[in-house]
Structure formats: C-alpha cells, structure tokens
Amino acid sequence: MDTGSIATPCYVCDEARLIRNLELLATLQKRTGCAVLLALKAFAMFSTFPLMRRYLAGTAASSLFEARLGSEEFGAQVHLCAPAYKESEFDQLLALSNHVVFNSFSQWRRFKARVEAIGRGTRCGIRVNPEHSEVDTPIYDPCASNSRLGVRRKDFEPGSLEGISGLHFHTLCGNDSDALARTLESFERKFGEFLPAMTWVNFGGGHHIARDGYDFEGLCAIIERFRERHAVEIFLEPGEGIVMDAGILVASVLDVLPNGTVILDASASAHTPDVLEMPYRPDVSGAGSPGELEYTYWLGGPTCMAGDVFGQYSFDQPLEIGSRIVFEDMAPYTMVKNTMFNGVALPGIAIREAETGGIREIRRFDYQDYRGRLS
Numbered sequence: 001m002d003t004g005s006i007a008t009p010c011y012v013c014d015e016a017r018l019i020r021n022l023e024l025l026a027t028l029q030k031r032t033g034c035a036v037l038l039a040l041k042a043f044a045m046f047s048t049f050p051l052m053r054r055y056l057a058g059t060a061a062s063s064l065f066e067a068r069l070g071s072e073e074f075g076a077q078v079h080l081c082a083p084a085y086k087e088s089e090f091d092q093l094l095a096l097s098n099h100v101v102f103n104s105f106s107q108w109r110r111f112k113a114r115v116e117a118i119g120r121g122t123r124c125g126i127r128v129n130p131e132h133s134e135v136d137t138p139i140y141d142p143c144a145s146n147s148r149l150g151v152r153r154k155d156f157e158p159g160s161l162e163g164i165s166g167l168h169f170h171t172l173c174g175n176d177s178d179a180l181a182r183t184l185e186s187f188e189r190k191f192g193e194f195l196p197a198m199t200w201v202n203f204g205g206g207h208h209i210a211r212d213g214y215d216f217e218g219l220c221a222i223i224e225r226f227r228e229r230h231a232v233e234i235f236l237e238p239g240e241g242i243v244m245d246a247g248i249l250v251a252s253v254l255d256v257l258p259n260g261t262v263i264l265d266a267s268a269s270a271h272t273p274d275v276l277e278m279p280y281r282p283d284v285s286g287a288g289s290p291g292e293l294e295y296t297y298w299l300g301g302p303t304c305m306a307g308d309v310f311g312q313y314s315f316d317q318p319l320e321i322g323s324r325i326v327f328e329d330m331a332p333y334t335m336v337k338n339t340m341f342n343g344v345a346l347p348g349i350a351i352r353e354a355e356t357g358g359i360r361e362i363r364r365f366d367y368q369d370y371r372g373r374l375s
C-alpha cells in the first residue's frame with residue numbers, strides 16, 4: 001500500500017481486506033444459521049457501516065453511546081451487554097436496543113418492571129460465567145477467579161427466569177474454535193438444563209475467525225451440532241475477528257537518538273494502548289526482529305511516558321527524519337480506545353478503497369477535539 005502521501009499519524013482501514021473478512025462471516029451465517037454482530041468496543045469506524053450492514057446482522061453494544069451509534073449509524077439489531085446499567089440511562093437504552101443482557105439477577109430484578117412497562121418486545125437475557133478459562137492474560141480473562149462478569153452457576157436463580165429468553169457468555173479472547181468447543185462443554189454442563197426455556201444463546205466474542213489458519217470448518221460444525229441439540233437462535237459478537245488485518249497505523253520518524261531509539265509521531269500508549277496493556281509487539285511492514293536486518297532501533301512515541309515504546313525492530317535501510325513506519329493489524333481496539341494524553345493529536349482516519357486502491361482521508365482531529373473533552 002503506498003502510504004507516502006497521507007498526513008501522519010493515520011489509521012488506514014483496508015476496505016478490500018474488510019470485505020474479505022465480511023464475506024467469510026456471511027458464509028458462516030449462511031452455513032450455520034447463526035447471526036453475527038459487530039462488537040463496537042473493538043471497531044466503531046462508522047463510515048464503514050453501510051458496507052458492513054450488507055453482511056452482518058447488527059451490532060453488539062456495551063454502553064449508551066455504543067447503543068446509539070449502533071442504532072443510528074448501523075441500524076439492524078442492537079444487542080446490549082454491560083456489567084451494569086444506570087437508572088438514568090435505562091429507558092434510552094431500551095429504546096435503542098433489541099436485546100438487553102443483564103450481568104446479574106439483581107440488575108434483572110431492578111429493571112424488569114421497566115422492560116415490561118415499555119414493552120417494545122425487547123428480548124432479555126442473562127450473562128452467565130461458565131467458569132472455564134481459555135485466556136492466558138488475566139485482565140482479558142472473563143473467567144478469571146473473582147471475575148465480575150457473568151452469573152456463576154451457584155448464584156444462578158432458576159426462579160427468576162420469567163421474562164428471560166436467552167443466555168449470553170463471553171469467555172474467549174483471540175481463540176480458535178477448539179476453545180469454543182471446550183467452553184460449550186462447561187456452559188452446557190452448568191446451564192444446559194435451562195436451555196429448553198430459552199430461544200437464543202449468544203456465544204460472545206473472542207473468536208479469531210478471519211485469522212489465517214483459524215479452524216473455520218470446526219466452528220461451523222460446533223454451531224451446527226449445538227443447534228441440533230438445542231432449538232435456539234445463535235448469536236456471535238466478535239470484534240477483532242471481523243476487522244483483523246483490515247487496517248494499519250502509518251507514522252513518521254520525528255527524531256533518531258544516539259542510543260538507537262527513534263521517536264515517532266504515533267504513540268504506543270495513546271494510539272495503540274493494547275500494545276502496552278496486553279502487552280504485545282505489533283508487526284511493522286518490512287521490519288525484522290532485532291538484529292535480523294542491518295539497522296536495529298527501538299520505536300517510541302512522542303509522549304513523556306517513559307514506557308511509550310512499541311518495541312525493537314530491524315530495517316534494511318537506516319531510518320531518518322521523515323521515514324514512514326507502518327504498523328500492521330491496527331483496526332481493532334485502536335480508534336475506539338485511543339486518548340489525547342499529553343495533548344498529542346489523535347491519528348487521522350482514512351480508508352484504502354477496494355475499487356480504486358486509492359487512500360481517502362475521512363477524518364482529521366485538531367485542537368478543538370482536545371479542548372472539547374475538557375472544561
């Protein structure tokens with residue numbers, strides 16, 4: 001991709017790759033009869049929603065703002081699931097959402113009467129915790145001990161299910177379908193007895209469906225077999241699995257220090273927070289591991305945070321002021337999660353159009369965006 005002409009830093013969504021991912025998800029829905037929702041927490045670049053709407057059943061929202069964005073910009077179904085809802089927002093949430101999932105029976109009891117009174121046909125569900133961990137990073141493991149996410153079997157209240165039509169679990173993070181199979185074993189062992197009274201089950205996100213090598217056939221078989229065992233609609237709400245490898249972050253070198261560190265105009269901490277939170281070392285186009293190619297550098301950001309560093313990489317040419325650095329796989333959990341720490345400008349948002357191959361800038365952020373978040 002020729003990124004030479006765009007102002008940096010900039011996230012560039014790759015429309016052709018996005019379409020490839022979406023076609024895979026359309027196949028999954030057609031083959032298995034499940035419905036796939038876009039988890040907005042991972043990706044909410046709404047200028048792509050008219051395209052995504054052609055392939056997906058709707059959005060999965062985790063807050064009032066996401067529910068509104070899903071309803072107004074995506075349309076179709078909005079499925080809401082959050083650890084708790086606020087009294088002051090609940091009526092708006094109900095007006096925007098087709099499905100509302102409660103994280104505890106106390107929340108369900110608190111809002112049940114409001115659901116019944118407003119009566120828009122909203123389908124309500126309970127998020128359960130199958131207590132089966134498949135994720136190694138504890139902060140991303142919803143089944144870690146002391147997790148606040150989902151009702152455990154010992155706290156499940158069979159007597160409070162009137163008005164509940166579905167169960168939801170979310171336990172995975174970047175997993176293959178074998179992890180879903182093991183999760184379902186635990187889910188059915190603990191909660192299977194309640195499924196005859198349900199009309200839908202949401203398998204959450206964390207399915208790395210569009211990753212090369214993902215066991216897609218395995219996923220289809222798992223869903224098909226589950227539907228043979230239980231007469232329920234199945235929803236999946238991946239985020240990363242829909243937009244993986246469908247975007248890059250383009251940065252420019254601002255300085256090269258004597259100790260071999262390069263300062264970029266993109267920040268690990270402000271613009272790709274998962275790099276530090278997970279943590280992981282993102283791939284850089286054309287770069288090798290340290291020492292692999294002739295010139296090795298640490299790539300760091302422009303903020304004052306000492307740890308604002310992407311990692312160490314090698315290149316076959318020396319980097320100099322103005323050199324371009326392209327971070328790969330930067331569509332998920334970047335634009336939705338970035339900050340303006342240090343007053344550093346947010347990266348622009350652009351799209352590389354599938355038809356022409358040309359890059360079109362959609363949004364640039366300026367001082368007013370920074371000032372507008374403060375008072």
Ligand SMILES: Cc1ncc(COP(=O)(O)O)c(C=O)c1O
Pocket residue numbers: 039041042060081170172173174204205206207237238239240241
């Ligand atoms: C409830 C729920 N659904 C869906 C997702 C999307 O997960 P992913 O982007 O890993 O597919 C998450 C991510 O945290 C989540 O918490």
